[in-house]
Amino acid sequence: VFFHNMSMYRNTIWFLNGIHHYTRSAASKDFQPQDLDVSVVGRSFMITGANSGIGRAAAMAIAKKGGTVHMVCRNKDKADEARLDIVDKSGNTEVYVHIVDMSETSEVWEFAEAFKKQYPSLNVLINNAGCMVNKREENSQGLEKNFATNTLGVYVLTQTLIPLLQKSRDPRVITVSSGGMLVQKLRDDDLQSEKGDFDGVMVYAQNKRQQVVLTQQWAKENTVIHFSVMHPGWTDTAAVSTSMPQFHQMMGERLRSVEQGADTVVWLALSRAAARTRSGQFFQDRQPVPAHLPLAWTHSSDKEIQIQNKLFPFPPHPVSSSSHPVSSLCHIGIHFTIFWCPR
């Protein structure tokens, strides 16, 4: 009864909070316009899921400020179309497409390793690609799709690129999480969602909580890179209309535009003010905000976070580039071996 009531409490308070803070009318209130008055010519930005929604709006805004943009996308046609549009509207030709399926763990790792060899620096990584798959599906390595994309993909890409980011100037990592994570306490006992009924909304929210904890851990371990994680607000994108059609219809005009949704991503990526904030925080509308709802019992004890450390060891053991990627990945950690190796 306690857990049922707590879940109702979390969901209700979260929705009321959302109506107040996550809608179109709540966006862009007291921003300092000069914060984005910067030129980032010569700085490079990698954005996953950059061909649509929030990622595309962020890529456009960054290209307009002169940055080199690496779009990491799954679908070549959609990526090429978005690239042409960005080049056309920004007048910036330093926009590159990389085709990667972020749900395929070994593909992500291979891409990141190759990128590291090809490019001398990367200033900002924006982990934006995400999904809410409502039926349980697995990637080719037998890993649940939401977890593989939202948590493991983000983990593997970031962790592999950390050495490159570290040697670049003013390096930053921004992860697009979701306010939906506020209803979830970190869990690590069922990362593959094999127990009980499968609820895509809750699995997604759990993955988004995992991103917040990962960011906090990264910030503790690495003081050279500035890490942040954020909520874009409720934004009118393909992800929302396909994965949450009823919510999309109910919210209608109250949903934010993609530019509003991308605003905090762009601010975190470009502004000097963002770099001055403490690393590891959760942002909403250019402000660090609590990563927990009041009285919602979603805090984890240090002991529980240590369990997370075992799942995501920092830093990972060195991997040999000569061996097969999947078996190399298996060396990364004890628990990873269980979840990661093909079954």
Ligand SMILES: NC(=O)c1ccc[n+]([C@@H]2O[C@H](COP(=O)([O-])OP(=O)(O)OC[C@H]3O[C@@H](n4cnc5c(N)ncnc54)[C@H](O)[C@@H]3O)[C@@H](O)[C@H]2O)c1
């Ligand atoms: N729209 C909202 O209200 C909202 C709210 C909270 C969080 N978010 C988060 O914002 C991020 C962007 O989503 P959006 O709302 O712009 O939706 P979107 O559907 O427009 O964009 C999602 C992007 O991620 C890409 N992507 C998904 N799975 C991928 C994979 N396996 N490999 C490569 N790319 C993949 C998609 O192709 C797409 O480009 C997501 O992480 C989402 O969870 C959105």
